[in-house]
Amino acid sequence: xxxxxxxxxxxxxxxxxxxxxxxxxxxxxxxxxxxxxxxxxxxxxxxxxxxxxxxxxxxxxxxxxxxxxxxxxxxxxxxxxxxxxxxxxxxxxxxxxxxxxxxxxxxxxxxxxx
Amino acid sequence: xxxxxxxxxxxxxxxxxxxxxxxxxxxxxxxxxxxxxxxxxxxxxxxxxxxxxxxxxxxxxxxxxxxxxxxxxxxxxxxxxxxxxxxxxxxxxxxxxxxxxxxxxxxxxxxxxxxxxxx
Numbered sequence: 001x002x003x004x005x006x007x008x009x010x011x012x013x014x015x016x017x018x019x020x021x022x023x024x025x026x027x028x029x030x031x032x033x034x035x036x037x038x039x040x041x042x043x044x045x046x047x048x049x050x051x052x053x054x055x056x057x058x059x060x061x062x063x064x065x066x067x068x069x070x071x072x073x074x075x076x077x078x079x080x081x082x083x084x085x086x087x088x089x090x091x092x093x094x095x096x097x098x099x100x101x102x103x104x105x106x107x108x109x110x111x112x113x114x
Numbered sequence: 115x116x117x118x119x120x121x122x123x124x125x126x127x128x129x130x131x132x133x134x135x136x137x138x139x140x141x142x143x144x145x146x147x148x149x150x151x152x153x154x155x156x157x158x159x160x161x162x163x164x165x166x167x168x169x170x171x172x173x174x175x176x177x178x179x180x181x182x183x184x185x186x187x188x189x190x191x192x193x194x195x196x197x198x199x200x201x202x203x204x205x206x207x208x209x210x211x212x213x214x215x216x217x218x219x220x221x222x223x224x225x226x227x228x229x230x231x232x233x
Contacts, residue, residue, distance in 0.1 A: 032221065032222065039205075039229070040226070040227070041207055041227045042158070044221060044222075087157065101148060101163055102148070102222050104160075
């Protein structure tokens with residue numbers, strides 16, 4: 001079951017903030033966030049596990065609302081290097097553990113202009 | 115740590131020929147590897163799950179006879195696109211689930227991808 005991401009695209013100026021959302025209709029074990037540059041493999045940003053948590057890495061942070069099966073990625077004070085396509089990957093929950101495979105949302109294209 | 119090496123990075127082949135893509139885990143043992151396909155401006159779509167020593171599990175709609183997967187060892191999985199056609203042209207990426215120390219220390223690491231062009 002593919003998670004749903006929104007928005008499909010975001011255009012920012014350097015220094016502006018953005019939020020990317022990811023939601024699932026099924027119970028999630030974990031949410032993984034990746035950024036992909038054109039022609040390259042996805043680069044891991046962070047993982048959030050069931051139980052509801054929030055993580056941060058410099059100016060990029062994320063939250064996972066287990067009750068709503070939703071996750072959000074927060075990008076603050078955006079930099080030119082943040083441009084790319086952001087994907088959330090989800091692991092479905094199976095009896096308290098993971099199904100053990102990652103399914104990706106359709107992606108959010110983030111463009112940061114000077 | 116948790117590095118996956120994928121080769122080749124780019125391949126051009128003639129229609130009707132077969133192409134093999136290799137994926138190796140360099141510093142860990144990958145009992146399970148995953149193969150994804152990505153068309154331009156689209157998401158990564160899981161094609162199959164490769165299990166060491168057993169048959170691969172294919173996602174719905176993926177032809178198992180066309181996309182042959184072999185996972186003969188704990189560090190190597192291969193994807194062979196048989197009788198390739200132009201519509202098979204895509205970006206193929208392998209992935210492996212790794213686990214480090216601690217409950218939360220795990221994730222999925224990706225190969226660098228293979229750009230397949232069938233002419």
